[in-house]
Amino acid sequence: MSPRACPCGTGEPYAECCGLYHSGTRTAPTAEALMRSRFSAFAVGDVPYLLASWHPSTRPRDLDLDPRQRFTTLEIVGRSGGTALHTAGTVEFRAHYRVAGTSDVLHENSRFVREDGRWLYVSPVD
Template identity: 65%
Template sequence: MAKRGGRRGAAGGAERACPCGTGRPYGECCGPLHRGEADAPTAEALMRSRFSAFAVGDAGYLLRSWHESTRPARLDLDPARRWTRLEIVDTARGGLFDGTGTVEFRAHYREGGRPGTQTERSRFVRADGRWVYLDAEQR
């Protein structure tokens, strides 16, 4: 979902609907995770927060929520790609008492005025008690 790079800015206000698609305000949904005030309780919640980070341009959060063994040194987000909607297709494990989990999703975007979709199956693990992104298989 990214190149290597920077941050585009805030989500446009804490009261705007969260990009992850829960319908909750950003300030009550993914905002606290992005600000480091809370950790994602499940692999799916982490996936949603990472999609939101792509949508708002928060490369720092993406790097912080990436497992150290697979994390790149830097991440440049593509400002021409605007992430618009997330669909969770399937989840396996990744609950409150699991140590691993997978989330398959479709991430919708617009680039150059054209719609696009990225489908991926992401793997998550617990590291030091919190969920982190490990790697993904493109679909």
């Protein structure tokens, strides 16, 4: 039996990809890696990781995920900045999901910042 593929779409096993970020073994090295790990956290229902990777200035107090919602595919549309040489960046993405048998997509251009060596999700770009 093969290891479970990571929901983020890299083709890597979850345990060797976003699972490393979710467990705290590693921190995401780029804004895109954080975006992918957050998509995977939505897919596997890892609310503590989602909250921990959200900037404190915009983070909600709690987060209730809809158990009927299944995230299926992530498309990275574009990116700006967000590398190890930057302190800010954006990642435009499409997150495909299904709810009660109906497919839909969330399209967002997200803003990220790197503080104390950690990338954090801030908000959609206005």
